[in-house]
Amino acid sequence: MAADGAVTVSVVMKDMRFEPSVIEVEPGTHVIIEAKNADSMPHDLVFENDLSTDLLPRDKSATLDLGVIEANLDGWCSVSGHRAAGMTLTIEVTGGE
């Protein structure tokens, strides 16, 4: 954990999946995603709040600061067909209290 309590989560893009595909956090958690593409094709990571990584070629990484998470947040790969194929990532807020 960083000084402000930020949690950095490593996510790997591989075989048309995000691993992990669900990240559970307590409400109010500052989440930073470190995404790495370990697949042979390019991928990106886009969230419903419009935050996104660049399109990442193989072996490239990107850091995405999602800020403080208070509610579930859906993400996906915006490359055509990938979301439908299951390339999704959900930040899931747990009970917390």
Ligand SMILES: [Cu+2]
């Ligand atoms: Cu993709």
